[in-house]
Amino acid sequence: TTGPSLDPSNPLATAPVARPPRTVDGFAREYLRELNFGEGVALSRASQNDQYLALARTIRHYLMADWLETARRRRENPTKMVGYLSAEYLLGRQMGNALLATDLGAIADQALKSLGLDLRTLRAQEVEPGLGNGGLGRLAACFVDSLATMDVPCIGYGIRYEYGIFRQTFEGGRQVEVPDSWLSLGGPWEFPHPDRAVTVGFGGSTETYVEDAGDGSGRQVQRSRWVPAWNVLGVPYHYMVPGYQNGVVNTLRLWSARATQAFDLQIFNSGDYAAAVRAQTFAENISKVLYPEDSTPQGRELRLQQQYFFVACSLKDFIDRTLEKDFDLHRLHERIIFQLNDTHPVIAIPEMMRLLMDEHGMEWDEAWAVTQKCFAYTCHTLLPEALEVWPVELVGRLLPRHLEIIYRINEEFLETVREAFPGDELRVRRMSIIQDHPERAVRMANLATVAGVKVNGVAELHSQLLRDKVLPDFSEMWPDKFTNVTNGVTPRRFIRLANPTLSQLITDTIGVGWETKLERLESLEPYAEDEEFRERFAAAKQANKKRLRELLAVRDGIELPEHGMVDVMVKRLHEYKRQTLKLLHIVSLYEQIISGQVDKDSVVPRTFVFGAKAAPGYHMAKEIIYLINSVAATINADERVKGVLTVAFPANYNVTLANKLIPAADLSEQISLAGKEASGTGNMKFALNGALTIGTDDGANVEIRKLVGDDNFFLFGMDEPQVAALQAKGYVPSAVYESNPQLKRAIDLIASGHFTGGDRGLAATVVDDLLYNDRFMTLADFQSYIDVQGEVDEVYRDQERWTRSAILNVARSGFFSSDRSMKDYLRRIWMPTHD
């Protein structure tokens, strides 16, 4: 057992946890103690990694009392909690955030100085936990941050991948993936609890048996149970999720897979070492590596194993360990709402049914009534190919009991559809949780929609399209089930930590406290007309640009010019996001200068910065990366455009780099094909850091534009209805190419091999796709994009006007705090009576 062992009458059992002194001297002593007793090294012998690890652990000491106290408070006064189920948490570095949350930055800095150490150097030692791919994973990290800051009881549940998102390197301009062994030098932020491991079954078969109903009636009931063929252990690792200077520390509980028996001793003794460790390797593979796919499903068995593994651990953890003992499970929904972050955790729904029925003796109807109140589903995509489906064959083999349950849920659900829409068998087929073509498979989004209390999209437009285009039959049947919660980002990490100069200016101007009440940024609005403020604002931007130049020089050996606009496009590499449109703009500018159509001196100097990882199996995305790097190398080496056009593509864009890049940006590129980007969250981070957006009418761009105003946002391109109309009419990209001379010259220059060492073949994949396929209508939006980029230049030439707009972007973007998103989730989904 793992229960407390100390007699509760012993005063030590309830004594408050010690808080280390918040003084420079106290911190220094705490640090030395950790270095000596924790790391087991003397200061004079400590490596930089020792120094970093000891510092991380020292900072933890300052959060510990709050962590244990938060847990005690929640245990003693149990209320409804949020169980955030997410296969990804893209956390970013922990140390800066922990120092900010504890407000220990200055103390730590001086304490380390007194020991001859440098805080910034040690902070730079941290390898960020990259346990996510992109927006979806980073969103989860922002949400748990906000919930802690708002003192909302929440456990974040996920997977402790041993290898996170791959480290991207470039070789000859091509992406090469290197494993991200983020834990190899120690994981000072985690608390493993191997004694609290949970067993998770897989495979095998189900059987039925008869037993007494147990209600005193003497009635016999038939029950089912699952007899798994193999199992693994889930070991919980706890991470602190500190609120912002509020004494609250919530928990992130990530599961790591272990073999149930380390290895088969008998085989080992017989000398077959490989066979002996095979079982162990097999089990531990489950949490070995994050699937590096962003918005395309990876139909691998291991992925379903990962999904089931972490939700099975999490549900068991909540019911057996977190919930009060003997709590009546018929009222489970009074204690928990599990938020399903996309379809990855949706297998939790049949798992909950199985637990309630097979392990806790409920009847089907009772279990279903409870389950239906315990889950809500967030959809993060509009790409039909990104909606996960799992082959029935696979689910049946891996999770036979769950498949039975899914079938029965579907049967009963389809009956209600037939009742509501008699004779409409086509509709029944569309809505079925099981699809028949191209193969029999479980539609996870349908399952989540049937079982969930609510289904939400992540921006207004996305939620609308979700209702109208992705799940129209469901929204017709249950209009009230559908709602919107526009994404948000945490101002603590993405303003305070990322942009100290702007943060200081904001605090000097409107006072403290905006970090948790971001709508207060609106009081900056009048300062757009204040010349002195504008000067300071522009100076902060310059300082951030300088910081970026210095970083890229050291990190990537990239030399950036001192002057000009910093034009940034950072996000996963995907065709729908249209990095190629950005590339065509650059190539077109370049072509116009070298061909003498445009005088170099009349061009607004720009530094174009890309950051993007491509999924390793996504061929086209990797070709685009290669082309961007090729264009960058050619342009940067060409004297004819020196100082006017510069292209930088630092490798391995991650949260750490984002924190340096975003505050330095003048222009934010949000140029997806309208109707494809569910929300975007980078777009919000840029606006909040005073970049102007050039963007399509897509995702949360729509809301950004509405809030900052048309004058402070560069809109271009087709909107979603226009896209749909063009699609219906028939889109012929080669016709656009033929009819637009500027576009033709840009594409021809690429096709000629100019950027690829004269080799036309090396550019052909991308060029041919643009000309003959162009699924995301890049060429259709080209001219509009070029025209509006002209307006961008014009405004930029008037620096006063630009700065005014940038200030208004900051002042009017307070809505995009993830604190506001959390309030919306609370009001619309989790606790509808909450205010």
Ligand code: CR1
């Ligand atoms: C969407 O593509 C959105 C994030 C967070 C992504 C992006 O537009 O901002 O989710 N979806 O909601 C995704 O990663 C797997 O799907």
